[in-house]
Amino acid sequence: MSGIANTGTPQAVTPGGSSLTLPDNLRGKKVVLVNHSDTLGGAAIVTFRLLQALRRIGVDARMVVYTKTSEEECVDAVYSRFIRAVTFCLERLRILPAVGFKYADLYKVSTGNFALNVHHHPWVKEADIVCLNWINQGLMGINGIKKLHRMRKKIVWTLHDMWALTGICHHAYECDHYLDRCGNCPFLAGGGNPNDLSHKYWKKKKSLNDEVPIHYVAVSNWLERQAARSSLLCNSSIQTIGNPFPIDQFYTKPPRDLYSLITPEKPNILLFGAARIDDPIKGLEYTVDALNYIFDYHPEIASKTAIYFFGSMKNPQALDGLRFSHRHLGLITDFKILRYLYSVAKVVVSTSLYETLGGTLVEGQAGGAIPVTFGNDGRADVVEHKKTGYIARYKDSRDIAEGILWALDSKIPRDYLNQTVRERFSSTVIAHKYATLFSDLLKK
Numbered sequence: 001m002s003g004i005a006n007t008g009t010p011q012a013v014t015p016g017g018s019s020l021t022l023p024d025n026l027r028g029k030k031v032v033l034v035n036h037s038d039t040l041g042g043a044a045i046v047t048f049r050l051l052q053a054l055r056r057i058g059v060d061a062r063m064v065v066y067t068k069t070s071e072e073e074c075v076d077a078v079y080s081r082f083i084r085a086v087t088f089c090l091e092r093l094r095i096l097p098a099v100g101f102k103y104a105d106l107y108k109v110s111t112g113n114f115a116l117n118v119h120h121h122p123w124v125k126e127a128d129i130v131c132l133n134w135i136n137q138g139l140m141g142i143n144g145i146k147k148l149h150r151m152r153k154k155i156v157w158t159l160h161d162m163w164a165l166t167g168i169c170h171h172a173y174e175c176d177h178y179l180d181r182c183g184n185c186p187f188l189a190g191g192g193n194p195n196d197l198s199h200k201y202w203k204k205k206k207s208l209n210d211e212v213p214i215h216y217v218a219v220s221n222w223l224e225r226q227a228a229r230s231s232l233l234c235n236s237s238i239q240t241i242g243n244p245f246p247i248d249q250f251y252t253k254p255p256r257d258l259y260s261l262i263t264p265e266k267p268n269i270l271l272f273g274a275a276r277i278d279d280p281i282k283g284l285e286y287t288v289d290a291l292n293y294i295f296d297y298h299p300e301i302a303s304k305t306a307i308y309f310f311g312s313m314k315n316p317q318a319l320d321g322l323r324f325s326h327r328h329l330g331l332i333t334d335f336k337i338l339r340y341l342y343s344v345a346k347v348v349v350s351t352s353l354y355e356t357l358g359g360t361l362v363e364g365q366a367g368g369a370i371p372v373t374f375g376n377d378g379r380a381d382v383v384e385h386k387k388t389g390y391i392a393r394y395k396d397s398r399d400i401a402e403g404i405l406w407a408l409d410s411k412i413p414r415d416y417l418n419q420t421v422r423e424r425f426s427s428t429v430i431a432h433k434y435a436t437l438f439s440d441l442l443k444k
Contacts, residue, residue, distance in 0.1 A: 022057055022058045022059070022435060023435060023436065023438075023439035025439055025442050025443065026059060026435055026438055026439045026442065027058070028060070029059075029060065029128040029129065029438070029442065030060050030061075030062070030123075030126050030127045030128050030129075031054065031059055031060065031061040031062070031127060031128070031129045031130075031131060031438060032061070032062050032063070032064055032118075032121075032123050032124050032127040032129070032130050032131070033047055033050065033051055033061060033062070033063045033064070033131045033133060034063075034064050034065075034118055034124075034130060034131065034132050034133060034135055034139070034140065035047040035048075035063065035065055035133040035134050035135070035139075036065065036066045036067065036133075036134050036135065036136065036137060036138075036139050037065055037066065037067040037068070037069065038063060038065050038067075038068055038069060038070045038072065038075045039069045039070050040067060040069060041134070041275070042160070042275065042359060043133055043134035043160040043161075044065075044134070046160075046219075046243040046244060046245075046359070047063070047133045047134070047158075048063070048070070048075075049243075049244045049245070049246065049427055050243075050244050050427075050430065050431065050434065051063045051074065051075070052427070053244050053427035053428060053430065053431035054431050054434065054435070055074070056427075056428070056431070057428065057431050057432065057435060059431070059435060059438075061074070062074045062075070062076070062123050063075045063076075064076055064077075064078060064118050064121050064123055064124060065077050065078075065139075066078060066084055066116070066137070066138055066139040067084070076121070076123065078116050078117075078118055078121060078139070079116055083116070084116065084138060087114045087115065087116055087138040088137055088138040090113070090114040091110070091111060091112075091113050091114045091115075091137065091138055092106060092137075094111065094113055094114070095109060095110075095111065095197075097189075098188055098189065098196075098197050099187060099188060099189060100188070100189030100190070102189075105187050107137075108169055108170060108171070108187050109168040109169050109170070109185075109187050109188075109197075109198075110136040110137060110163060110168060110170065111141075111168055111197065111201055112135075112136070112140065112141030112142055112144075112201070113141065114138065114141075115138060115139060115140050115141035115143075115144055116138060116139060116140075117139075117140050117141065117143070117144030117147065118130075118139070118140060118144065118148075119144060119147040119148055119151060124148070124151075124153075125151070127153060128153070128154060128442065129153065129154045129155075129156065129438050129441065129442070130148050130153045130154070130155055130156070131155075131156040131157075131158060131434075132145070132155065132156065132157040132158065133157075133158045133160060134160045134161070136163060136170075142201075142204045142205060142207075142208050145208060145212060145214075146208065146211060146212055148212075149211070149212040149213075154215075154438075154441045154442065154444075155212065155213070155214045155215070156214070156215050156216075156217060156437065156438070156441070157214050157215070157216050157217070158216075158217040158219065158241075159216060159217065159218045159219065159223055159227060159356075160219060160356060161356060162178070162223070162226060164205070164216065164227075164232070164233065165178055165226065165227045165230035165232050165233045166178040166182060166198070166202075166230070166232075167182030167183070167185065167197070167198030167199060167200070167201045167202035167205070168182075168185065168187070168197060168198045168201050169185070169187055169198070171281070171354050172226075173186075173353070173354070177198070178202075178230050178231065178232070179229055179230060179231060180231055181199060181202055181231060182198040182199050182201075182202035182231075183195065183196055183198055183199035183202070184196065184198075185197065185198035185199075202231075202232065205232050206231075206232060209232060209233065209235075209236060213237075214236065214237075215236075215237045215238075215239075215437070215441060216233060216236055216237065216238040216239075217238075217239060217240070217241050217434075217437070218238060218239070218240045218241075218356075219240070219241070219242055219243050219356050219357045219378065220240060220242065220356055220357045220377070220378025220380075220381045221240050221378070221380070221381055222356075222376075222377045222378045222380060222381070223240075223356050223357075223377075223378055224238050224239070224240045239437070240381075241430060241433045241434060241437070242357060242381065242424060242425050242430060243357055243359065243362075243425065243430070244425065244426070244427040244429075244430035244431065245359070245362050245363065245366065245421065245425045245426065245427065246426075246427055247366045247418070247421055247422045247425060247426040247427075248422075248426065249335070249339065250339050250342065250343070250363070250366035250367050250418065251339065251343055251367070252343060252367060252368030252414035252415050252417070252418050253343060253368075253414070254340055254343040254344050261336075261337055261340050262308075262329070262337070262340065262341065262344075264306070264344055265306050265325070265327075266304055266305050266306040266325060267304045267305075268301075268304050268305040268306070268346045268347075268408055269305075269306060269307075269308060269341075269344055269345045269346055269347075270291075270305065270306070270307040270308070270345065270346065270347045270348070270349055270404065271307070271308055271309075271310070271341060271342065271345045271347070271348045271349065271360070271364065271369065272284075272287055272307060272308075272309050272310075272348075272349045272350070273309070273310040273311050273332075273348075273360045274311040274352075274360070275311055275312065275331075276311055276312045276313065276314065277309050277310075277311040277312070277313055277318070277328075278313050278314055278315050278318040280353075281352060281353050281354060282351070282352050282353075283351035283352050283353050283374075283395075284318060284351070285397075286351035286395065286396075286397045286400055287307075287349050287351045287397075287400065288319070288321060288322045289397035289400075290349075290351075290397045290398070290400035290401035290404060291307060291322060291323075291324035291326075291401070291404075292321070292322065292323050292324060293397065293398060293401040294324065294401050294404060294405065295323045295324045296323075298405065301405065301408060302324060302325070305324075305325065305408065306324075306325040306326060306327065307324060307325070307326045307327075307349070308326070308327050308328075308329055308341065308345075309326065309327070309328045309329065310328075310329045310330065310331070310332045310338075310341070311330075311331055311332075312330070312331045313328060329341075338363070339363075339366075339367060341367075342363055342364055342366065342367025342368070342369050343367045343368060345364065345367065345369040346369060346370065346407065346408060347369055347370050347371075347372055347404055347407045347408065348360055348361060348363075348364030348365075348369040348370070348371050348372070349371075349372050349373070349400070349404065350371065350372075350373040350374070350379065351373070351374060351397075351400055352373075352374070353374075353395075354376075354377050355377050355378055355379050356377065356378045357378040357379070357381065357382065358371075358373065358377075358378055358379035358381075358382050358383075361373060361379060361382045361383060361389070362382055362421050362425050365382070365388065365389070365417040365418065365420060365421045366417075366418055366421050366422070367414075367418070368414025368415065368417050368418055369414075369417070370388075370389050370390070370407040370410055370412055370417065371383045371388070371389035371390070371407075372389060372390045372392065372400060372403035372404050372406075372407050373389065373390070373391060373392065373403075374391070374392055374393075374394050374395070374400075375391035375392075375394075376394045379391075382421070386406070387412075388412070388416075388417060388420050389407070390402075390403030390404075390406050390407055391403075
């Protein structure tokens with residue numbers, strides 16, 4: 001990624017062409033974004049984009065992380081690699097017996113124990129506003145957030161999952177214990193008990209919210225609704241601001257000089273992407289079942305269509321049952337290839353059990369691909385049923401198949417799809433929403 005110059009530009013132009021001016025009371029103020037990494041993981045990528053976008057509009061923003069992989073001078077890591085590794089292992093070792101030594105559940109929960117915290121970092125000491133993001137697995141704990149408050153920092157916490165509104169889990173799935181007091185946690189050995197680890201940390205988070213004024217930002221309206229319903233955040237200040245995307249860098253028609261990157265094998269291309277496509281939460285089996293249905297009952301369409309999967313895959317047999325024409329492209333880190341794929345695809349599919357927003361759907365629309373997805377969560381912010389995509393009934397493979405058939409026959413203009421996400425999720429638009437939030441907090 002290219003270097004970032006803090007030009008101090010006082011205003012920017014929105015995708016609609018109107019000028020947005022940086023609030024006067026934000027000039028000269030310092031903002032620090034805190035996240036586990038700067039480039040590894042979905043939360044890291046969007047937080048890093050926000051950092052870049054804030055700096056482009058003139059905000060003095062920097063980023064403190066647990067793991068730094070970029071070369072950016074405005075990003076810094078806490079402590080040494082050795083100390084970070086120790087704290088990470090200590091927390092996981094504490095959790096392992098609590099989950100009954102089930103590795104599958106080891107990373108579904110976090111406690112914040114043994115966290116390094118960031119209050120000692122010079123950038124944090126200088127900051128007027130600290131914006132927390134995904135802070136787990138050794139970076140921050142409840143006591144560290146309280147220390148920020150005692151340092152008189154304005155605190156914003158951007159929610160990329162449900163951890164801040166539950167006792168210990170990152171996604172509650174069908175569990176609704178976070179609406180009350182947590183406890184009897186389904187992720188813990190034996191289903192937990194009323195005073196288990198989840199309840200213990202629910203109480204710690206309750207004391208945090210009783211003591212510290214935090215403004216919460218949810219990345220989707222669905223996540224804001226879950227937070228507002230939760231026993232922990234029901235009385236907190238919460239608003240929705242979507243994740244930033246580099247919409248301007250996408251195109252809806254592939255340039256001729258890039259046709260050789262990946263030559264489409266069929267007239268119709270479908271895409272399914274994730275960091276790990278066979279992660280159980282990504283619901284790969286629903287896509288496989290839907291495509292097999294099309295293969296069996298609509299062979300004339302299947303013969304002209306192929307699906308490309310991108311992302312890592314731990315189980316090499318995960319796609320063995322798919323009869324539909326397909327290719328697994330592996331993990332794609334080259335943005336040039338990614339945006340090319342979206343521009344040649346007709347449809348982008350997501351059958352995840354839960355998504356706080358749905359980044360591949362935003363990127364798909366930016367490239368002109370029609371989303372077909374479940375809509376029981378943040379994805380409903382991205383897709384308007386049968387206008388900008390298709391929202392299928394939850395866990396209904398047959399309806400996903402119907403959605404794919406509908407999308408393949410749809411005449412939605414690709415440029416229209418691009419425009420719908422440009423107006424809502426472009427980096428400049430999102431950066432100015434955060435700038436307005438920061439300005440309002442400084443007035444209090």
